[in-house]
Amino acid sequence: MQIPFLDLKRMDEELKDALKSKFTEMLDQGNFSGGPEVNLFESQISNFLKSPFSIACANGTDALELALRALEIGVGDEVIVPAMTWVSTAEVVVMVGAKPVFWDTDEDGLLAENWEKAITSNTKAVIPVHLFGKMVDMVSLMETARKHNLFVIEDGAQSFGSFQNGQAAGTFGNIGCLSFYPTKNLGALGEAGMCMTTSARLNERMRLLLNHGQQVRDEHELVGRNSRIDSVQAGFLNVFFEKFELFQTQRKNFASMYLEGLSGIDGLQLPISILEENHNAHLFVIQTSRRDELKLFLREKGIGTALHYPNILPDMKPFQSAGNFSNARKLSNQGLSIPLNPWMKEQEIEYVVKAIQDFFT
Numbered sequence: 001m002q003i004p005f006l007d008l009k010r011m012d013e014e015l016k017d018a019l020k021s022k023f024t025e026m027l028d029q030g031n032f033s034g035g036p037e038v039n040l041f042e043s044q045i046s047n048f049l050k051s052p053f054s055i056a057c058a059n060g061t062d063a064l065e066l067a068l069r070a071l072e073i074g075v076g077d078e079v080i081v082p083a084m085t086w087v088s089t090a091e092v093v094v095m096v097g098a099k100p101v102f103w104d105t106d107e108d109g110l111l112a113e114n115w116e117k118a119i120t121s122n123t124k125a126v127i128p129v130h131l132f133g134k135m136v137d138m139v140s141l142m143e144t145a146r147k148h149n150l151f152v153i154e155d156g157a158q159s160f161g162s163f164q165n166g167q168a169a170g171t172f173g174n175i176g177c178l179s180f181y182p183t184k185n186l187g188a189l190g191e192a193g194m195c196m197t198t199s200a201r202l203n204e205r206m207r208l209l210l211n212h213g214q215q216v217r218d219e220h221e222l223v224g225r226n227s228r229i230d231s232v233q234a235g236f237l238n239v240f241f242e243k244f245e246l247f248q249t250q251r252k253n254f255a256s257m258y259l260e261g262l263s264g265i266d267g268l269q270l271p272i273s274i275l276e277e278n279h280n281a282h283l284f285v286i287q288t289s290r291r292d293e294l295k296l297f298l299r300e301k302g303i304g305t306a307l308h309y310p311n312i313l314p315d316m317k318p319f320q321s322a323g324n325f326s327n328a329r330k331l332s333n334q335g336l337s338i339p340l341n342p343w344m345k346e347q348e349i350e351y352v353v354k355a356i357q358d359f360f361t
Helices: 014-027 036-049 062-071 087-096 114-118 138-147 200-208 231-242 246-262 289-301 326-334 344-359
Strands: 053-057 078-082 099-103 125-126 152-153 175-179 193-197 214-218 284-285 335-338
Touching: 036 053, 036 193, 036 231, 053 062, 053 200, 053 335, 062 193, 062 200, 078 087, 087 099, 087 152, 099 114, 114 125, 114 138, 138 152, 138 289, 175 284, 193 200, 200 214, 214 284, 246 284, 246 344, 289 344
Parallel strands: 078 099, 078 125, 125 152, 152 175
Antiparallel strands: 053 193, 175 193, 284 335
16 A cells, blocks of 8 residues: 555545636636635635734745734844744744744644743744644743733744634734645645734735735835735635635544554654644654654555654754754654645555554564
């Protein structure tokens, strides 16, 4: 049996037909920048996540940069960033001229609760990352941020559909950022992202920034950039959104099967909170000191896996930084993502479970 980590060609025919129909519809309309599909997409996300302002943009990395620029963070400012995350989180801080200050994570890869120790007189903001789909404790983090008068930018690139006490990931901070990269729980057929905020002022500023600083064509109020969402991708996302809750149910069911089949194995740590509402089951990341052996063993069994992420940011050439990042480094050395997506079959989950059981026995 061959089980890829993720194969988007596996989409069901009904979904493929709906996407083809949407493209044909947009092709006939001839509207490829802005327009009704973008407006509908922003409206649907606002309603679903209860976000007063949802601003679609070109991709998740741009969303983070737009957030920093909207909050006027730049040269001389420091931004606290978890040591374990995708490179974009730190990359954008450097791009606006600020300094990323890395802090360790907990064993799940979330910004450690003692991040307050990283605050200096130059600290302007903190970027909590809801890694693998699991949310940071935002109530506690927001209390600390308010105490120190810091901006909070939520990196929710992997957490669309995660909720904490009924409140959506990305709606706690000053600005929340989403990615709709094709591999995400809600993914486009290309690049797309979004910023969310409760502030009318920040909403207006981000909409200016992503459109060359103009609200009306040729009337430029500030220096912006081109980060408009592709209208066709907005149309595709509207199609995918109709299936989102069904796909989430399938993800959780498969995650439950993994938990049941893999529990009790010595030397294997599971994401036990993955069935809770504050986790959207984006990735099923297991941890073992024998990670590299297991990855090779599964590959020989025809099972695809992925490493999220093999290197922590402070160890990378562009961001080298000294510090104690023991939890983040351990996760980067021991974490292995196994297949979990709505296009899998139960027998494939069972096959993966059996292979992992065989490895450890």
